[in-house]
Amino acid sequence: MSGAGSSVKGKSAVLLLAHGTPDVLGEMAEYLSKVTGGRALPDEVVKELQHRYALIGLRETPGVEAPPLTKWTMTQAYLLEQALGAGKVYVGMRNWHPYIADVVNEMRRDGVTHIKAVCLAPQNSRTSVGLYRKAVLSTATGIEVEFVAGWAESPLLAEAFAKKLRPVWAEACEETGQRVPVLFTAHSVPCRTIMTGEASVAGARPGTPVQDSPDPYPVEAKRTAQMVAERMAAVGFQEKDWFFAFQSQGVSGGPWIGPTVEDTLKAIKAEGHVGVVMQPVGFLCDHVEILYDIDIAFRESARQLGLKLWRAESLNDSEVLVQALVDVVSGQYKATVDEVMVPA
Known part of the structure; x- marks a missing residue:
């Protein structure tokens, strides 16, 4: 499935881009090889990730319902298509079915001559958005591509997160009888990603492209968090009430950017807090980094520190998120x- 609903009207269409996720546990090794660019990971890593995915519902055989990331991404495409009222919204995944190349070819067969490509990763990073861009352009020969490289400062995106955060923050404060801090998070990336061109040359592996400017990702991720915090001010939220950390550092080796969630939870406990509300602002729907990393692993880390952990609901089928996407697609x-660009 690469889209939903009506046929293409005209020759322009929207392409939503996402990471992708395996459908069954037995696909994990192949899936991880896509994530790492063909580099095989040790068996123990594959088994650990199979364990984590099993805990969030992935099975040995296909189930009635798609995995969370696939389900919610397709739902977001359907809702966006309905909100736009014209044209088809396609979905392409970088690391699993439906692959970006296959979907772009489908768009070509459907007569699409102009693609508006939007990453469902609002903060621009070379390790995410940059790779999506490369995947689209490498197969979109002869098709105009208008690629949205970042929408981290969308007011409606911030409002979508704030709408999910307000009730759980109020609940946490009422239950504890004190102000509970919020820990905003985004996915970590390798340190080499955010280095300047000069620093990249010094520490790069042979053949690594030289970047001539810093990666905007950490700044954009924190800016999204700041905008959410600003929208919480109406319910008494203050600057001192929030922290920021990068989560889910990879298993591929080398340093990844921080601070980590684990270290930040320790700092929150050291300040005398009894609980914490987590909200990942770099993710637009439920998937393993939320359902396992936060709901299971970080919740246990917090428990061991004597902290109760709450999490704001993911955006998933948020109406405000859909309107934010409408504004991005329409240029509002x-x-x-x-x-x-028209790839040759």
């Missing part, structure tokens, strides 16, 4: 957009 929100 001035996202960071690459100029229109």
Whole structure:
């Protein structure tokens, strides 16, 4: 499945881009090889990730319902298509079915001549958005591509997160009888990703492209968090009430950016707090980094520190998120957009 609903009207269509996730546990090794660019991971890593995915519901055989990331991404595409009212919204995944290349070819067969590509990763990073861009352009020969490289500062995106955060923060404060801090998170990336061109040359592996500017990702991730915090002010939320950390550092080796969630939880406990509310602002729907990393692993880390952990619901089928996407696609929100390209 690469989209939903009506047929393409005209020659322009929206392509939503996401990470992808395996459908069954037996696909884990192949899936991870896509994530690492073909580099095989040790068996113990594959088995550990199979264990984590099993805990969030992935099975040995296909179930009635798709895995959370697939289910919610397809739902978001359907809701966006309905909100736009015209044209088909396609979904392409970088690391699993439906692959971006297959979906772009489908769009070509459908007569699409202009693609508006939007990453469901609002903060621009070379390890995410940059790879999506490469995947689209490598197969979109002869098709105009308008690629949205970032929409981290969308006011409606911030409001979508704030709407999910308000009730759980109020619940945590009422239950504890004190102000409970919020820990905003985004997915960590390798340190080499955010280095300047000069630093990259010094520490790069042979063949690594030289970057001539810092990666905007950590700044954009924290800016999204700041905007959510600002929208919480109406319910008494203050600057001192929030922290930020990068979660889910990878298993591929080398240093990844921090601070980590684990270290930040220790700092929160050291300040005398009895609980924490977590909200990942770099993710738009439920998947393993939320359902396992936060709901299971970080909850246990917090428990061992004597902290109760709450989590704001993921955006998933949020109406406000869909409107944010409408604004990005329509140009109402001035996202960071690459100029229109026609790959040769």
